[in-house]
Amino acid sequence: MKKHTWEPLGTLESAVMKVVWSQSPITAREVCDRMTGREERAYTTIMTTMDRLHRKGLLEREKDGLAWRYTPALSQxxxxxxxxxxxxxxxxxxxxxxxxxxxxxxxxxxxxxxxxxxxxxxxxxxxxxx
Structure with a gap:
Protein backbone atom coordinates (compact mmCIF):
# COMPACT_ATOMS: atom_id res chain seq x y z
CA MET A 1 0.00 0.00 0.00
CA LYS A 2 1.26 3.47 -0.82
CA LYS A 3 2.22 5.81 1.99
CA HIS A 4 -0.63 8.09 3.05
CA THR A 5 -0.90 11.15 5.22
CA TRP A 6 -4.02 10.24 7.14
CA GLU A 7 -6.67 12.72 8.16
CA PRO A 8 -8.86 12.33 11.25
CA LEU A 9 -12.10 10.52 10.49
CA GLY A 10 -15.52 12.09 10.72
CA THR A 11 -18.11 10.75 13.15
CA LEU A 12 -19.82 8.48 10.61
CA GLU A 13 -16.52 7.32 9.09
CA SER A 14 -15.30 6.41 12.59
CA ALA A 15 -18.48 4.47 13.33
CA VAL A 16 -18.21 2.55 10.04
CA MET A 17 -14.52 1.77 10.57
CA LYS A 18 -15.24 0.54 14.10
CA VAL A 19 -17.66 -2.03 12.66
CA VAL A 20 -15.29 -3.01 9.83
CA TRP A 21 -12.35 -3.40 12.24
CA SER A 22 -14.41 -5.66 14.48
CA GLN A 23 -16.11 -7.78 11.79
CA SER A 24 -14.47 -8.06 8.41
CA PRO A 25 -14.78 -8.94 5.62
CA ILE A 26 -18.16 -7.19 5.59
CA THR A 27 -20.64 -5.65 3.16
CA ALA A 28 -22.25 -2.22 3.41
CA ARG A 29 -25.59 -3.93 4.17
CA GLU A 30 -24.00 -5.84 7.07
CA VAL A 31 -22.42 -2.64 8.43
CA CYS A 32 -25.78 -0.88 8.16
CA ASP A 33 -27.49 -3.72 10.03
CA ARG A 34 -24.96 -3.51 12.89
CA MET A 35 -25.25 0.24 13.40
CA THR A 36 -27.91 1.23 15.91
CA GLY A 37 -29.00 4.25 17.90
CA ARG A 38 -27.30 7.52 17.05
CA GLU A 39 -25.02 5.75 14.56
CA GLU A 40 -27.93 4.35 12.53
CA ARG A 41 -28.05 5.65 8.94
CA ALA A 42 -29.69 4.75 5.65
CA TYR A 43 -28.09 1.94 3.68
CA THR A 44 -27.16 4.30 0.83
CA THR A 45 -25.38 6.62 3.26
CA ILE A 46 -23.32 3.70 4.63
CA MET A 47 -22.59 2.49 1.09
CA THR A 48 -21.40 5.98 0.06
CA THR A 49 -19.29 6.33 3.21
CA MET A 50 -17.63 2.96 2.63
CA ASP A 51 -16.91 3.86 -1.00
CA ARG A 52 -15.32 7.13 0.19
CA LEU A 53 -13.21 5.21 2.77
CA HIS A 54 -12.13 2.88 -0.05
CA ARG A 55 -11.08 5.84 -2.23
CA LYS A 56 -9.15 7.28 0.73
CA GLY A 57 -7.25 3.98 0.99
CA LEU A 58 -8.66 2.87 4.34
CA LEU A 59 -10.79 0.03 2.97
CA GLU A 60 -9.97 -2.66 0.45
CA ARG A 61 -12.79 -4.43 -1.37
CA GLU A 62 -13.62 -7.44 -3.49
CA LYS A 63 -16.77 -8.09 -5.49
CA ASP A 64 -19.12 -10.65 -3.87
CA GLY A 65 -22.07 -11.17 -6.19
CA LEU A 66 -23.70 -7.77 -6.57
CA ALA A 67 -22.11 -6.33 -3.43
CA TRP A 68 -18.62 -5.31 -2.37
CA ARG A 69 -17.04 -7.10 0.58
CA TYR A 70 -14.75 -4.73 2.50
CA THR A 71 -11.70 -5.31 4.69
CA PRO A 72 -9.60 -2.67 6.46
CA ALA A 73 -6.37 -1.67 4.71
CA LEU A 74 -4.85 -1.01 8.15
CA SER A 75 -5.61 -2.43 11.57
CA GLN A 76 -7.05 0.04 14.06
Whole structure:
Protein backbone atom coordinates (compact mmCIF):
# COMPACT_ATOMS: atom_id res chain seq x y z
CA MET A 1 0.00 0.00 0.00
CA LYS A 2 1.26 3.47 -0.82
CA LYS A 3 2.22 5.81 1.99
CA HIS A 4 -0.63 8.09 3.05
CA THR A 5 -0.90 11.15 5.22
CA TRP A 6 -4.02 10.24 7.14
CA GLU A 7 -6.67 12.72 8.16
CA PRO A 8 -8.86 12.33 11.25
CA LEU A 9 -12.10 10.52 10.49
CA GLY A 10 -15.52 12.09 10.72
CA THR A 11 -18.11 10.75 13.15
CA LEU A 12 -19.82 8.48 10.61
CA GLU A 13 -16.52 7.32 9.09
CA SER A 14 -15.30 6.41 12.59
CA ALA A 15 -18.48 4.47 13.33
CA VAL A 16 -18.21 2.55 10.04
CA MET A 17 -14.52 1.77 10.57
CA LYS A 18 -15.24 0.54 14.10
CA VAL A 19 -17.66 -2.03 12.66
CA VAL A 20 -15.29 -3.01 9.83
CA TRP A 21 -12.35 -3.40 12.24
CA SER A 22 -14.41 -5.66 14.48
CA GLN A 23 -16.11 -7.78 11.79
CA SER A 24 -14.47 -8.06 8.41
CA PRO A 25 -14.78 -8.94 5.62
CA ILE A 26 -18.16 -7.19 5.59
CA THR A 27 -20.64 -5.65 3.16
CA ALA A 28 -22.25 -2.22 3.41
CA ARG A 29 -25.59 -3.93 4.17
CA GLU A 30 -24.00 -5.84 7.07
CA VAL A 31 -22.42 -2.64 8.43
CA CYS A 32 -25.78 -0.88 8.16
CA ASP A 33 -27.49 -3.72 10.03
CA ARG A 34 -24.96 -3.51 12.89
CA MET A 35 -25.25 0.24 13.40
CA THR A 36 -27.91 1.23 15.91
CA GLY A 37 -29.00 4.25 17.90
CA ARG A 38 -27.30 7.52 17.05
CA GLU A 39 -25.02 5.75 14.56
CA GLU A 40 -27.93 4.35 12.53
CA ARG A 41 -28.05 5.65 8.94
CA ALA A 42 -29.69 4.75 5.65
CA TYR A 43 -28.09 1.94 3.68
CA THR A 44 -27.16 4.30 0.83
CA THR A 45 -25.38 6.62 3.26
CA ILE A 46 -23.32 3.70 4.63
CA MET A 47 -22.59 2.49 1.09
CA THR A 48 -21.40 5.98 0.06
CA THR A 49 -19.29 6.33 3.21
CA MET A 50 -17.63 2.96 2.63
CA ASP A 51 -16.91 3.86 -1.00
CA ARG A 52 -15.32 7.13 0.19
CA LEU A 53 -13.21 5.21 2.77
CA HIS A 54 -12.13 2.88 -0.05
CA ARG A 55 -11.08 5.84 -2.23
CA LYS A 56 -9.15 7.28 0.73
CA GLY A 57 -7.25 3.98 0.99
CA LEU A 58 -8.66 2.87 4.34
CA LEU A 59 -10.79 0.03 2.97
CA GLU A 60 -9.97 -2.66 0.45
CA ARG A 61 -12.79 -4.43 -1.37
CA GLU A 62 -13.62 -7.44 -3.49
CA LYS A 63 -16.77 -8.09 -5.49
CA ASP A 64 -19.12 -10.65 -3.87
CA GLY A 65 -22.07 -11.17 -6.19
CA LEU A 66 -23.70 -7.77 -6.57
CA ALA A 67 -22.11 -6.33 -3.43
CA TRP A 68 -18.62 -5.31 -2.37
CA ARG A 69 -17.04 -7.10 0.58
CA TYR A 70 -14.75 -4.73 2.50
CA THR A 71 -11.70 -5.31 4.69
CA PRO A 72 -9.60 -2.67 6.46
CA ALA A 73 -6.37 -1.67 4.71
CA LEU A 74 -4.85 -1.01 8.15
CA SER A 75 -5.61 -2.43 11.57
CA GLN A 76 -7.05 0.04 14.06
CA UNK A 77 -3.72 0.36 15.94
CA UNK A 78 -1.85 0.86 12.65
CA UNK A 79 -4.27 3.62 11.62
CA UNK A 80 -4.10 5.31 15.02
CA UNK A 81 -0.27 5.24 14.91
CA UNK A 82 -0.16 6.64 11.37
CA UNK A 83 -2.65 9.36 12.29
CA UNK A 84 -0.74 10.26 15.46
CA UNK A 85 2.55 10.35 13.51
CA UNK A 86 1.05 12.72 10.92
CA UNK A 87 -0.53 14.98 13.53
CA UNK A 88 2.63 15.11 15.64
CA UNK A 89 4.77 15.91 12.59
CA UNK A 90 2.40 18.69 11.58
CA UNK A 91 2.34 20.19 15.09
CA UNK A 92 6.13 19.96 15.46
CA UNK A 93 6.72 21.46 12.02
CA UNK A 94 4.35 24.34 12.77
CA UNK A 95 5.30 25.01 16.39
CA UNK A 96 8.75 23.46 17.00
CA UNK A 97 10.09 24.10 20.50
CA UNK A 98 6.70 25.18 21.85
CA UNK A 99 5.16 21.90 20.68
CA UNK A 100 7.93 19.87 22.34
CA UNK A 101 7.35 21.66 25.63
CA UNK A 102 3.60 21.10 25.32
CA UNK A 103 4.08 17.34 24.70
CA UNK A 104 6.28 17.04 27.79
CA UNK A 105 3.82 19.05 29.90
CA UNK A 106 0.87 17.02 28.65
CA UNK A 107 2.67 13.75 29.35
CA UNK A 108 3.44 14.85 32.89
CA UNK A 109 -0.16 15.98 33.44
CA UNK A 110 -1.63 12.70 32.15
CA UNK A 111 0.74 10.24 33.83
CA UNK A 112 4.23 10.90 35.16
CA UNK A 113 5.37 7.48 33.88
CA UNK A 114 4.84 8.78 30.33
CA UNK A 115 7.90 10.99 30.83
CA UNK A 116 9.98 7.87 31.52
CA UNK A 117 8.52 6.21 28.43
CA UNK A 118 9.30 9.34 26.38
CA UNK A 119 12.92 9.16 27.56
CA UNK A 120 13.09 5.48 26.51
CA UNK A 121 11.61 6.23 23.08
CA UNK A 122 14.09 9.06 22.50
CA UNK A 123 17.02 6.83 23.50
CA UNK A 124 15.78 4.01 21.22
CA UNK A 125 15.36 6.42 18.32
CA UNK A 126 18.90 7.73 18.77
CA UNK A 127 20.14 4.14 18.65
CA UNK A 128 18.26 3.71 15.36
CA UNK A 129 15.34 1.63 16.63
CA UNK A 130 11.71 2.46 17.25
Missing amino acids: PEFEKALADALAADILQSHGETALAAFVDAAADVDESLLDRLTQLIAARRRGRR
